[in-house]
Amino acid sequence: MNAKTMATIKFIVAGILISITAFWLIKSSKPFELQDYGVLMVLMIVIAIPIYSGIQALKNARFGLNPVDELSKTIHVHAAAKAFRISIFVWLIILFSLDFFNVDTVNKARLVVAIGMVTTFFIYILIRLYFSKVGIFDEDKD
């Protein structure tokens, strides 16, 4: 897949997410609560990621460079592995910490899944950003 196609796909994904967010904002009749602002903030970050990586892909396309190379693949694999490892503990912490709140079983299950997924996603993004800035130079000690 060339850089322009990849950038186009990312911008389409961002566009779909923006449309869904706009639809939700327009259609929501009740006033926003704290958790709604939280969801909105998460959506903004999720929208920003494909836009940012789309711009990066376009920059590479302008210079005729490959947008995905062995370093980006290595970073992706390392970040995913670390996020998975950390997420196991995060799921456990969420599971036990919800016992301190007055939440019924069904909502507890929903909250565990929702918070766990979002947290794992953000851990992955943060680790990926870290490796993108620092590099992977000491793989033997990892």
Add this chain to the structure above:
Amino acid sequence: MKTRIKELRARDNLTQVELARRVGVRRETIVFLEKGKYNPSLKLAHEISKVFNSKIEEIFLLD
């Protein structure tokens, strides 16, 4: 790992973008290679050695 990529690039008047294009990677990968912050695959090391017409061990130096 230390590399002589920056030195050899200067010798051959190559920019990071030009080298990246020739070996099929992003410019960021060349930046990390020059700083010694990424150990390349054997394939990439071979591609780079071909560009500079040098042996791999003359470009990539183990500490």
